[in-house]
Amino acid sequence: MRVGLGTGSTARYAIEEIGRRIGTGELSGVVGVATSEASDALARAVGIPVEPLDPRPLDLAIDGADEITPGLDLIKGLGGALLREKLTEVQARRLVIIADHTKLVTRLGEKAPLPVEIARFGFLSTIERLRALGLGGRLRQPGAQPYVTDNGNYIFDAQLPAEFGAAELGSRIKGTLGVVETGLFLGMAERAFVAAPDGVRELTPQR
Numbered sequence: 001m002r003v004g005l006g007t008g009s010t011a012r013y014a015i016e017e018i019g020r021r022i023g024t025g026e027l028s029g030v031v032g033v034a035t036s037e038a039s040d041a042l043a044r045a046v047g048i049p050v051e052p053l054d055p056r057p058l059d060l061a062i063d064g065a066d067e068i069t070p071g072l073d074l075i076k077g078l079g080g081a082l083l084r085e086k087l088t089e090v091q092a093r094r095l096v097i098i099a100d101h102t103k104l105v106t107r108l109g110e111k112a113p114l115p116v117e118i119a120r121f122g123f124l125s126t127i128e129r130l131r132a133l134g135l136g137g138r139l140r141q142p143g144a145q146p147y148v149t150d151n152g153n154y155i156f157d158a159q160l161p162a163e164f165g166a167a168e169l170g171s172r173i174k175g176t177l178g179v180v181e182t183g184l185f186l187g188m189a190e191r192a193f194v195a196a197p198d199g200v201r202e203l204t205p206q207r
């Protein structure tokens with residue numbers, strides 16, 4: 001199998017477990033496609049052969065999420081990996097999300113901002129254009145300098161308006177000059193395994 005390897009503190013568990021099972025011989029013939037430099041390094045460290053993304057479909061992708069609706073629409077990218085995640089996961093025959101129950105929401109934007117990856121050149125102008133769409137939020141800047149993605153871009157963490165249609169807003173953001181990609185993953189996840197104190201629930205999209 002060719003497996004998309006997600007990014008973040010939850011996807012890390014899956015990568016480590018795949019590596020462990022390859023090590024014990026429980027799994028064989030697995031090749032990973034990593035969604036970040038960090039996951040690439042982790043996968044290699046735990047013994048998963050890693051290949052770059054090419055146009056062939058992936059059998060499976062496993063990743064975390066920042067928000068999960070009952071329809072399994074997602075916000076992703078608080079870890080900064082949204083572009084490579086979307087490039088990889090759109091090619092997966094099955095996208096499986098793993099998360100804890102704090103990620104469940106009734107509507108997108110309820111708890112998390114929407115990460116929007118933007119080009120560094122002219123980023124202040126791009127942010128002005130995003131504000132003109134009615135988005136609040138700010139440039140991700142954990143210290144003295146802005147956060148830089150694996151692709152050399154910045155991230156604008158957008159506060160979504162109270163009322164919006166996710167697909168329409170997503171295409172308006174994506175169509176804004178300077179925007180590279182958004183962390184909206186709509187209609188992509190096939191199922192989610194969500195851990196809560198009383199156990200793990202398997203969710204499929206409720207439309």
Ligand SMILES: O=C[C@H](O)[C@H](O)[C@H](O)COP(=O)(O)O
Nearest residue numbers: 008009010064077079080081
């Ligand atoms: O860019 C990061 C990814 O979209 C992560 O999957 C997401 O932020 C969830 O990460 P975590 O499992 O660390 O909460």
